[in-house]
Amino acid sequence: MTDTGVSPGFDVAFERARTVGTTSAHHLNAAGAALPTTGVVEAVVGHLRREQRDGGYEASAAVAGRIGELYAGIARLVGAEPDEVALFDSATTGLRVLVDALRLTGPGRLLVSRSTYVSHALHLLTLVRERGLELVVLPCDATGGIDLEELERLLREGRGDTVCVAHVPTSSGLVEPVAAVGALARRHGARFLLDATQSVGQLAVDVDEIGCDALVTTGRKFLRAPRGTAFGIVRRGLIADLAPSAPDVRGADWTSDLDWSLAPSARRFETWESSVACRLGLAAAVDELLERGMAATERHLVAQGERLRGDLAAVPGVTVQDPPSSRSAIVTFTVAGLPADRVNRRLASDGVRTVSVPASHGQWDLGRRGVPAVVRASTHVYNDDADLDALVQAVARLAGQAAS
Numbered sequence: 001m002t003d004t005g006v007s008p009g010f011d012v013a014f015e016r017a018r019t020v021g022t023t024s025a026h027h028l029n030a031a032g033a034a035l036p037t038t039g040v041v042e043a044v045v046g047h048l049r050r051e052q053r054d055g056g057y058e059a060s061a062a063v064a065g066r067i068g069e070l071y072a073g074i075a076r077l078v079g080a081e082p083d084e085v086a087l088f089d090s091a092t093t094g095l096r097v098l099v100d101a102l103r104l105t106g107p108g109r110l111l112v113s114r115s116t117y118v119s120h121a122l123h124l125l126t127l128v129r130e131r132g133l134e135l136v137v138l139p140c141d142a143t144g145g146i147d148l149e150e151l152e153r154l155l156r157e158g159r160g161d162t163v164c165v166a167h168v169p170t171s172s173g174l175v176e177p178v179a180a181v182g183a184l185a186r187r188h189g190a191r192f193l194l195d196a197t198q199s200v201g202q203l204a205v206d207v208d209e210i211g212c213d214a215l216v217t218t219g220r221k222f223l224r225a226p227r228g229t230a231f232g233i234v235r236r237g238l239i240a241d242l243a244p245s246a247p248d249v250r251g252a253d254w255t256s257d258l259d260w261s262l263a264p265s266a267r268r269f270e271t272w273e274s275s276v277a278c279r280l281g282l283a284a285a286v287d288e289l290l291e292r293g294m295a296a297t298e299r300h301l302v303a304q305g306e307r308l309r310g311d312l313a314a315v316p317g318v319t320v321q322d323p324p325s326s327r328s329a330i331v332t333f334t335v336a337g338l339p340a341d342r343v344n345r346r347l348a349s350d351g352v353r354t355v356s357v358p359a360s361h362g363q364w365d366l367g368r369r370g371v372p373a374v375v376r377a378s379t380h381v382y383n384d385d386a387d388l389d390a391l392v393q394a395v396a397r398l399a400g401q402a403a404s
């Protein structure tokens, strides 16, 4: 098997040493929820203890400065300004709040990528059904990513378009050509909302380079933060035009009987109640990522994905299901004669953690490709060659048994 080609200066042993979960199994499920470091867990648990001792509001006041640093850290990570950051409890919440704030109505049009995630898609489909919007699922080209010529042809029609794209989908290692999408959206005056749930933390994401109007991501995946954390970026030019459909005391001031004013920053999209402990965990995770370096992290993860795709493709009976433009740490495959959920369960009993992704999580992708489900393996900086070998060997055993 080939070597992962870990980038110089990148210390997998150090990451493993501060990641307790690496000792119990081969965790290849970063795209579901990555393993957090000891530092992240300590930040959460430490704050829960503080709440136990001092009271929730008092503990929150004591860490207000650290939460302020979180906004600054997120802004640095994605090339935004701190006042463009809104904290959420999941990517789905963030996408819902921002889409609702766009107040989309017919005869406007939604141009969506095949990579769109189920929960986001179901929200958009609800709007289409109830508000008379038109929806176009963008075709893909030979790379598997959005067909940019077709996107430009549609945008030229100038039909009040909003473009929604997942940078990396839940259902494959595809990386969409988001900077090209952003350039086209700008040129034709369309809004561009990016679902970066599977990309922030694994690929360098810069909102200026991409040219999106808003972005949403989650904490528990490639950021290695606790569950129940997420954030969005809304570019300054757009904030004043977007009003949350349900203003909350966190981002709105109830000024008189019938009136209120909204915070001038992206805080207008937030809610008062949140897990401060988990947000401190997110702050620790963002700091650790910035220290490790996004470029080195991306190099490592892309190299691991490439190695896994090559090794799995060489196993008789295994089909790698990723489209050609897959350049990420997410690798999807099927085993002839074995449903994906059975492969997943058998791998778990061999101490290898993957997930099976059914077409119902991405009908515009897996459904349209006619693939009922895939097994998804996804690596992170704490995975070493032994983890990758364990997966490939276990899959080879299963494929051999299925064939005999």
Ligand SMILES: Cc1ncc(COP(=O)(O)O)c(C=O)c1O
Pocket: 031, 089, 090, 091, 092, 093, 117, 119, 120, 166, 168, 169, 170, 195, 197, 198, 218, 219, 230
């Ligand atoms: C591409 C993509 N977008 C959005 C989501 C939803 O994220 P969350 O569970 O934080 O709402 C997921 C979850 O897997 C995803 O893969």
